[in-house]
């Protein structure tokens with residue numbers, strides 16, 4: 001049996017030709033292809049947003065926090081279950097992440113817990129659209145109302161996700177996407193901010209490139225700090241080819257996810273992910289009660305590996321990392337995030353997979369659950 005990775009980017013002739021053109025053009029770093037991809041993404045997302053590209057979603061999140069002057073003394077509410085970048089960017093900005101628990105069924109932040117985490121220092125809430133399943137943003141918008149609290153959506157896993165009939169990213173508040181190699185579309189490494197705030201866009205442009213802005217005479221001005229977070233045209237060229245196929249990739253992901261949902265065993269020890277019409281299925285993550293089946297996670301992962309099937313772990317609960325224990329967090333703080341962290345397995349899911357591949361995974365899964 002050939003090796004089945006847990007994910008693999010779908011790259012073809014179009015990406016190769018697109019990159020080759022840039023390499024032959026004489027201009028390989030940020031330039032016309034970046035501008036073109038920004039335009040195309042804004043069209044794709046809709047809602048009149050402006051998009052600015054970065055060299056990663058991590059940079060993009062940091063840039064938004066810096067631009068909004070969120071730092072020392074400020075608190076940012078973050079779900080305890082996400083990729084660690086979601087909290088690290090808050091620390092990098094000098095602010096304090098305030099974790100809250102998530103919901104078991106959808107792994108997104110528990111909206112009911114947001115209110116009790118609010119303090120006079122709360123400057124932002126950072127919901128994460130986990131695995132491409134949209135966060136129910138409506139009650140969060142209602143809760144925040146006209147208070148001066150930024151909603152910064154971490155949609156790193158959610159390009160192409162639809163919430164209430166609209167693309168995630170079209171809300172107007174800043175929304176960050178990732179185009180890292182494993183995401184639903186890739187620029188190899190890369191990220192983006194979508195927003196409807198011209199002032200923020202100007203700040204982001206300066207922050208991603210040395211703080212430089214041009215005055216009316218075209219002269220260089222530096223009024224605030226900026227770093228080096230720009231995306232090269234070579235990467236944007238990959239993204240332009242990928243974006244054309246994004247809807248097809250997501251359709252294939254949805255069909256494969258449906259196939260998993262139909263074929264995985266119905267067993268009390270196994271918790272399947274919830275479906276939703278707008279889900280972009282970046283990952284297919286289950287929870288398995290290892291005690292109930294008498295095997296450790298390591299043993300389960302190893303048994304899949306012996307069948308040449310690679311399993312991922314997304315993710316350990318963030319508040320239990322040493323960095324966050326030093327802020328005073330520890331075991332027992334967020335029982336749902338901790339349970340997911342202990343029980344989670346990510347099954348292979350990527351557009352080039354076949355339904356036979358899904359069945360191969362399910363067959364082995366069933367053999368473990370007798």
Ligand SMILES: *Cc1c(COP(=O)(O)O)cnc(C)c1O
Nearest residue numbers: 056057058083085156178180190
């Ligand atoms: C991938 C990811 C990031 C970071 O994206 P990069 O482009 O690799 O910086 C941030 N948050 C979440 C939820 C992610 O999955």
